[in-house]
Amino acid sequence: MTYLLALDQGTTSTRAFVYDAELNPLGHAQQPLAQHFPAPGRVEHDPLEIWQAQQAVAIAAIADAGLTAAAISAVGITNQRETIVLWERRTGRPLHRAIVWQDRRTAQACARLRALGKEGEIQQRTGLLLDPYFSASKIAWLLDHCPGARVAAERGELAVGTVDSWLAWQLTGGRHHLTDASNASRTMLYNLAEGDWDEALLGLWNIPRALLPTIVDSSGELAAISEIPGLQAPLAGLAGDQQAALFGQACLRPGEAKCTYGTGCFILRYAGTEIPRSQARLLTTVAWSHRGKREYALEGSVFMGGALVQWLRDGLGLINTPGEIEALAASVPDSGGVVLVPAFTGLGAPHWDADARGLLIGLTRGTTKAHIARAALEAIALQVSDVISAMNLDTGTTLSTLRVDGGACTNQLLMQLQADLLQCPLQQPQDTETTARGAAALAGLGIGLWSDPDAYAAATRSTARIFRPDSMSDTTALEIRWQAAVARAGHWETGTT
Numbered sequence: 001m002t003y004l005l006a007l008d009q010g011t012t013s014t015r016a017f018v019y020d021a022e023l024n025p026l027g028h029a030q031q032p033l034a035q036h037f038p039a040p041g042r043v044e045h046d047p048l049e050i051w052q053a054q055q056a057v058a059i060a061a062i063a064d065a066g067l068t069a070a071a072i073s074a075v076g077i078t079n080q081r082e083t084i085v086l087w088e089r090r091t092g093r094p095l096h097r098a099i100v101w102q103d104r105r106t107a108q109a110c111a112r113l114r115a116l117g118k119e120g121e122i123q124q125r126t127g128l129l130l131d132p133y134f135s136a137s138k139i140a141w142l143l144d145h146c147p148g149a150r151v152a153a154e155r156g157e158l159a160v161g162t163v164d165s166w167l168a169w170q171l172t173g174g175r176h177h178l179t180d181a182s183n184a185s186r187t188m189l190y191n192l193a194e195g196d197w198d199e200a201l202l203g204l205w206n207i208p209r210a211l212l213p214t215i216v217d218s219s220g221e222l223a224a225i226s227e228i229p230g231l232q233a234p235l236a237g238l239a240g241d242q243q244a245a246l247f248g249q250a251c252l253r254p255g256e257a258k259c260t261y262g263t264g265c266f267i268l269r270y271a272g273t274e275i276p277r278s279q280a281r282l283l284t285t286v287a288w289s290h291r292g293k294r295e296y297a298l299e300g301s302v303f304m305g306g307a308l309v310q311w312l313r314d315g316l317g318l319i320n321t322p323g324e325i326e327a328l329a330a331s332v333p334d335s336g337g338v339v340l341v342p343a344f345t346g347l348g349a350p351h352w353d354a355d356a357r358g359l360l361i362g363l364t365r366g367t368t369k370a371h372i373a374r375a376a377l378e379a380i381a382l383q384v385s386d387v388i389s390a391m392n393l394d395t396g397t398t399l400s401t402l403r404v405d406g407g408a409c410t411n412q413l414l415m416q417l418q419a420d421l422l423q424c425p426l427q428q429p430q431d432t433e434t435t436a437r438g439a440a441a442l443a444g445l446g447i448g449l450w451s452d453p454d455a456y457a458a459a460t461r462s463t464a465r466i467f468r469p470d471s472m473s474d475t476t477a478l479e480i481r482w483q484a485a486v487a488r489a490g491h492w493e494t495g496t497t
Contacts, residue, residue: 002073004443005062005233006436007054009079009163010241011100011263012310014053016061017436018072021449023460025431027065029057036097041104041345044097047085050163051170058228069230075171076237076443078244078435079163081186084138086146086160092174095146098163099138102264102303102345106137107354118204125201127185127192127275127284129352133301135162136188140205156210162186164238165213168223171235176223179213180238181294185286190215192275192284195294218243218288219446237442241435242266243287246297248438249403249429250457257391257399259384260435261408264348265302267387269395272296280390281350290445290453298394300349300387304342306408308376311344318369326411329374334478337362339485340375342383343492350390351486355493361485380408381417382482388422403427403464405434412467420473427464 002021008014012035018027031053036044062069082101087094099105110130113119119130128134139160143149152158159169165179184190184197189207191198195215202209216222216238223235239247242260246268249258257269268287276284276298287297304311309325312318319325341347343356360372392398404426408414419426431437441456450456 001071002444002449003065003067003071004440005058005072005075006439006443007058007075007077007167008241008436008439009050009054009077009167011080011102014050014057015436016054016057017433017440018061018065018067019437019440021444023431023437023440025433027061027063027067029060029064031057041107043100043102043345045083045100047087047094047098047166050098051167054167055170055228069228070232072231072233074233074236074443074447075225075231076439077164077167077235078239078241078439079167079183081162081183081240081242082133082135082138083163084135084142084160085163085166086139086142086149086158087166087169089157089159089174092169095149095158096142099142101133103138104132104345104354106132106141109137109140110354113204122188122201125191125198126188128188129281129283131352132354133348134186134188136201136205136207139207139211143207153208153211158211159213160211161213164240168235168238171225171227172223173226177213178216178222180216180218181286181289182218182240182243183238184215186240192286192296217290217292219290219442221446234447236446237439237444239288239439239442242268242299243285243297244438244442245405245435246270246287246438247441247453248434248436249405250461251403252453252457255395255397256403258403258405258434261305261380261404261406261414263305263307265305265380265384267300267384267391268297269391270295270297276394278394280393281352282387282390282394283349288442298391300390302383302387303345303348304383305380306406308342308380309408311342312373312376318373325373325377326413328370329377330413332368332370332374335375335378336364336367336371337481338367338371338375339481340372340379341485341489342376342379343489347486347490349387351490353490355491356489357492359485359489361488362481377411377414377417378478378482381414381421382479384418385421385479399424401425401427403429405429405432407432415467416470419467419469421475421479423469425469426467428467429464430462
């Protein structure tokens with residue numbers, strides 16, 4: 001029997017799932033991840049907590065499946081992307097908390113390079129825009145602010161990496177410092193055409209190449225794992241969370257797209273083996289690499305998705321659990337003219353405005369918490385619609401179907417709002433944990449469980465629930481109010497319009 005272990009290290013929790021050869025989930029475990037906000041715009045995680053939790057949930061998930069560690073055939077890792085860890089090679093000691101992808105502390109550093117006219121070159125080489133979201137400016141900040149880090153890095157005494165690299169290092173007892181092409185393509189240091197670290201960009205950010213991991217395929221027998229007791233399976237799958245979800249959704253034909261409704265919302269449209277170039281301020285990213293062949297996708301990232309619901313719970317106390325928002329929002333027919341722009345850490349695609357800030361507008365004495373809850377769900381759907389509109393412009397085609405996954409895709413009101421705004425059907429899979437599923441699938445592919453990605457898709461295809469657009473729904477007024485509110489929220493920190 002073949003059993004696959006997926007390690008899913010996310011922004012707000014650390015999870016593990018066990019699957020059989022048909023990708024039926026057999027067991028899982030989860031631990032929340034503490035969020036640290038040391039200053040406005042700063043978001044950090046404890047790397048040691050990440051590793052300890054990942055090891056613990058892996059053991060617990062195997063037990064939940066009724067298996068022993070020796071029964072596992074392959075392990076796949078999927079991870080929050082762009083988040084950066086800097087550590088000592090000799091001891092494995094982190095020099096600083098991990099700087100999370102949501103962190104905006106390097107906005108000024110990015111602005112300085114933009115003023116020098118560097119964004120075009122960066123976009124051409126990496127497919128990314130010059131933004132604090134990506135890893136390069138975070139690495140430079142760590143080297144500048146951790147005492148002695150630059151000298152130690154030049155000596156080859158330090159290692160840096162996204163969370164997949166940190167976990168691979170820990171899982172292999174420090175024997176392997178690696179990352180895959182999908183994660184490397186999110187650092188703003190990876191040359192899409194060459195498939196390797198870009199020397200010019202390393203020089204631009206003053207980052208020593210010796211600091212960085214080796215880039216490997218997303219699927220294959222990548223490393224031997226030694227730090228989960230009793231487990232003898234190889235690390236055979238490796239991908240950033242959104243690329244893993246794209247693979248988990250079996251988006252293997254150009255034009256097929258998925259949206260993951262997680263902490264943020266991430267829309268990826270598979271593009272094949274040709275590098276797509278965006279004119280609508282979207283990102284080009286490596287989807288995955290298998291047997292040395294790189295495949296690509298267009299991506300738009302929305303920073304506040306499920307995190308907006310968490311804010312309604314933790315920040316405003318409007319709900320006690322995230323699941324309550326649907327009933328609360330459905331208790332009113334519309335938002336009563338209220339618009340919520342959740343630019344708490346700036347706006348992502350297609351605006352890319354690091355200086356935008358959150359805005360709640362249209363309030364009257366008749367506004368209730370139900371109207372605000374409804375406006376929050378509308379904000380999530382409207383942000384996704386902005387990205388899909390940009391993708392349609394880039395590709396010259398209208399999306400025919402959107403595959404959805406992530407925790408918030410079980411919110412029926414949100415999914416119906418999304419279908420109405422996009423005027424296209426949404427497909428919701430039976431197993432909505434497609435990020436972990438994708439990591440497991442890449443691991444299975446890596447050990448030869450399937451001959452190629454198409455064979456994997458054919459062997460594991462499942463039926464989906466369909467949300468169809470309501471022909472009676474008119475979202476025009478909602479979209480006009482939304483665009484006006486986004487314009488008001490823009491460039492708030494700089495005081496410009």
